[in-house]
Amino acid sequence: MERADLIVVGAGAAGLYAALTAAREGARVALVSARPLAETASYWAQGGLAAALAADDSPELHEQDTLAAGRGIVRRSAARVLCAEAPERFRDLESLGIRFDADRLGNLALGLEGGHSRRRVAHAGGSATGRRILRQLSAVVAEHPRIEVLEGCRAAAVRLDGSGRCAGLDTDDGRTMGARAVVLATGGAAALWSRTTNPPGSFGSGLLLARAAGAALADLEFVQFHPTAVAGIPGREGFLVSEAVRGEGATLHDAAGRRFVDELAPRDEVARAIRTVMDAQGARSVRLDMRAVDAGRFPNVVEALRDAGVDPMRQLVPVAPAAHYVMGGIATDLEGRSGVGGLYAIGECACTGLHGANRLASNSLSECFVLGYRAARAGLAGPEPSGPSSAAPADVEPPARATREAVWRDAGLERDAEGLRRLLDDPHPLARLVAASALARAESRGAHVRRDHPRVDPALDGYHSLIAAGSGDVAHEEWS
Numbered sequence: 001m002e003r004a005d006l007i008v009v010g011a012g013a014a015g016l017y018a019a020l021t022a023a024r025e026g027a028r029v030a031l032v033s034a035r036p037l038a039e040t041a042s043y044w045a046q047g048g049l050a051a052a053l054a055a056d057d058s059p060e061l062h063e064q065d066t067l068a069a070g071r072g073i074v075r076r077s078a079a080r081v082l083c084a085e086a087p088e089r090f091r092d093l094e095s096l097g098i099r100f101d102a103d104r105l106g107n108l109a110l111g112l113e114g115g116h117s118r119r120r121v122a123h124a125g126g127s128a129t130g131r132r133i134l135r136q137l138s139a140v141v142a143e144h145p146r147i148e149v150l151e152g153c154r155a156a157a158v159r160l161d162g163s164g165r166c167a168g169l170d171t172d173d174g175r176t177m178g179a180r181a182v183v184l185a186t187g188g189a190a191a192l193w194s195r196t197t198n199p200p201g202s203f204g205s206g207l208l209l210a211r212a213a214g215a216a217l218a219d220l221e222f223v224q225f226h227p228t229a230v231a232g233i234p235g236r237e238g239f240l241v242s243e244a245v246r247g248e249g250a251t252l253h254d255a256a257g258r259r260f261v262d263e264l265a266p267r268d269e270v271a272r273a274i275r276t277v278m279d280a281q282g283a284r285s286v287r288l289d290m291r292a293v294d295a296g297r298f299p300n301v302v303e304a305l306r307d308a309g310v311d312p313m314r315q316l317v318p319v320a321p322a323a324h325y326v327m328g329g330i331a332t333d334l335e336g337r338s339g340v341g342g343l344y345a346i347g348e349c350a351c352t353g354l355h356g357a358n359r360l361a362s363n364s365l366s367e368c369f370v371l372g373y374r375a376a377r378a379g380l381a382g383p384e385p386s387g388p389s390s391a392a393p394a395d396v397e398p399p400a401r402a403t404r405e406a407v408w409r410d411a412g413l414e415r416d417a418e419g420l421r422r423l424l425d426d427p428h429p430l431a432r433l434v435a436a437s438a439l440a441r442a443e444s445r446g447a448h449v450r451r452d453h454p455r456v457d458p459a460l461d462g463y464h465s466l467i468a469a470g471s472g473d474v475a476h477e478e479w480s
Contacts, residue, residue, distance in 0.1 A: 070356020357446025
């Protein structure tokens with residue numbers, strides 16, 4: 001059996017930073033990545049890193065905006081930790097060689113995005129933030145002598161010792177590895193929906209690995225539908241047009257050319273407004289006007305659209321909502337601990353309760369670094385597993401096309417009991433768990449909209465949906 005102090009699964013922003021944190025503490029790290037470094041989903045991230053860095057800003061104001069966006073179920077302690085620690089993680093990223101955008105005077109250029117009351121979103125290369133961060137962190141990781149990068153293999157099963165504690169990992173290429181702790185940073189599950197901004201591999205494999213090992217899942221009913229994903233352009237269907245574009249003045253228009261929404265409202269509001277207009281006008285999309293926006297701020301957006309035959313500096317861009325970010329995931333505490341000793345989860349595969357019912361724009365990238373740092377250190381501080389271990393095999397097959405279409409139809413922007421009950425019979429386990437979570441929350445809140453329960457239920461304020469391992473039943477628990 002190969003051994004490391006820490007095994008990190010996933011080489012996106014969260015996984016790379018966790019691996020570096022542990023290695024800088026002197027640990028031996030094994031980093032498991034299905035894709036080559038710098039080619040994971042984080043590479044495509046256009047949003048930035050939200051942190052209270054401006055003179056007129058503060059962690060308290062950032063926390064208030066996070067709580068407001070989350071519609072009454074943000075875990076306050078998680079918001080407090082993120083907003084207090086994000087500035088320090090930003091400075092550490094700078095020390096690792098990431099150059100964030102500056103204005104003509106050399107001052108940090110902070111963007112404004114939906115739901116934020118201050119300019120607090122730091123970008124690197126404009127809308128190419130994910131690309132720049134991933135490239136630099138990947139280069140640092142590749143050169144670090146204490147990190148072994150295992151590219152081209154996937155986690156197949158978490159290993160458990162006789163007491164049920166995580167003891168290591170099996171991979172699909174036949175490796176068996178032991179470690180003090182395993183950190184899952186496997187990304188999200190929005191590719192479970194047929195219309196999505198995510199790559200095909202983002203279907204929740206880490207959630208299924210953790211569940212098979214005994215971890216609980218939380219808040220699976222809450223998926224954020226990004227308002228402005230390209231619609232109807234061959235080769236660019238679902239391509240995300242960053243919210244920062246609207247922060248710099250882009251506007252949304254209906255078929256008659258009328259503006260119909262505050263473009264900087266939280267994402268759930270904008271997505272619903274677009275859906276309402278589309279339904280009323282029988283349209284497949286609305287139009288995004290970014291002709292007055294500085295093209296140099298969003299080079300990858302402009303380039304991708306021009307390559308597809310649409311010049312956004314001259315033409316309006318057809319957009320519609322698409323599944324983008326699952327607020328739910330593996331239930332963890334504020335150190336990334338799951339309910340299984342020695343098994344941690346960070347990034348989009350985890351659920352700390354930070355995002356509540358609607359994620360505040362660019363908080364997720366900040367969370368990757370804040371929780372990646374905390375989880376790596378907590379994992380190294382834990383006890384060694386004891387005795388022999390065995391694998392907890394998981395069914396991590398990707399969803400079939402029919403499943404993805406069913407999830408979009410029955411658990412899309414709007415749901416009802418009839419569709420959700422139909423989805424309970426889907427062959428894919430995660431589709432069934434999403435349906436059960438959405439069915440159990442008989443209210444409309446944030447990104448979760450029930451046609452048959454259109455109002456918020458105040459009795460559910462502060463309560464999160466929890467599904468224990470081995471169960472399909474949903475319990476509602478209050479998290480502070």
